[in-house]
Amino acid sequence: MRERSASGTLFDIGNTLFMLVVLAAMLVPFLYVISYSLSTPSMLKGGFVLWPSGFTLDSYRKALEDPAVIKGVGISVLRAVIGPAVMLFITSMAAYVLTRNELGGIKWFRKYFIFTLYFSSGIIPMYLLMGFLQLKGTFLVYILPSAVSVFNLVLIKTYIESLPKEIEEAAIVDGANDLRLFYQVIFPVCTPVFAAVVLFECVNQWNAFMDTQIYNTMSPNLYxxxxxxYNALNQFTSLEQLQAVGQSQRNEITPQSFKMAITVITVLPIACVYPFVQKYFIKGLLVGSVKG
Structure with a gap:
């Protein structure tokens, strides 16, 4: 017993030290970005900055004065709200249909959806398809391609299959059809998995930028x-470029501090929301793993 206790204590110490190293590896870069964006550039001496050297909000003022940033916030918020709502509406109905064993050809449909998890069409066919559907240069190109998420569909389907069959049988005895059965019986009890998949999609929509680069490069109002x-990180490579858009040198805003400020503005919403909804991520990953 003493040897076990000693080995267990050593394991706890080692595990704690390891997790502290992982925490530092994730936290230090973020602290560096925040500290750099709040520092006065003339007071920076190089190297890592874990505490602001001086204090200035000029970089944030400059970023928030940029119309592209304000429009970008609006587009990202709309994507993070409309995209998950459409995805949940369509994907949840598809998942419910795939749980109906009495449906003709249901096994083929299940294999068809699972096939898309392993094989994708690629960028060029998708680009041609979006052009054929006339979605390029529109806001719908952010919403419709993600309206059906097979990964989320599998999670919802697995959760529905884990529900007691007596719930459905009681509703059918009361005369409920499939539509009423889904929206009035199944939908309310699927709140945990719905919250998880909506959260997944919100994060995906907020972080997405490749679809903008591929389909809406010529539409600045949809950035x-x-x-x-992404554009700011590539554009402001020198102080002369920053001055070219109207910033005087005396304000001591460097391209690097400007990049850091935009990075913080981009990451901060998710960083603030995630700790409060992390439990839904865990529930989503555990959906269907335990039944009883």
Missing amino acids: SLQYVL
């Missing part, structure tokens, strides 16, 4: 916040 950040 997402992540794509604005």
Whole structure:
């Protein structure tokens, strides 16, 4: 017993030290970005900055004065709200249909959806398809391609299959059809898995920028916040470029501090929301793993 206790204590110490190292590896870069964005550039001496050297909000003022940033925030918020809502509406109905064993050809439909998890069409066919559907240069190109998420569909389907069959049988005895059965019986008890998949999709929509680069490069009014950040990281490579857009040198805003400020503005919403909804991520990953 003493040897077990000693080995267990050593394991706890080692595990704690390891997790502290992992925490530092994730936290230090973020602290560096925040500290750099709040520092006065003339007071920076190089190297890592874990505490602001001086204090200035000029970089944030400059970023928030940029119309592209304000429009980007609006587009990203709309994507993070409309995209998950459409995805949940369509994907949940598809998942419910795939649980109906009495439906003709249901096994083929299940294999058809699972097939898309392993094989995708690629960028070029998708680009041609979006052009054929006339979605390029529109906001719908952010919403419709993600309206059906097979990964989320599998999670919802697994959760529905884990529900007691007596719930459905009681509703059918009361005369409920499939539509009423889904929306009045199944939908309310699927709140945990729905919250998880909506959260997944919100994060995906907020972080997405490749679809903007591929389909909406010629539509600046549809740039997402992540794509604005991407452009800022590539554009402001020298102090002369920053001055070219109207910033005087005396304000001591460097391209690096400007990039850091936009990075913080982009990451901060998710960083603030995630700790409060992390439990839904865990529930989503555990859906269907335990039945009883």
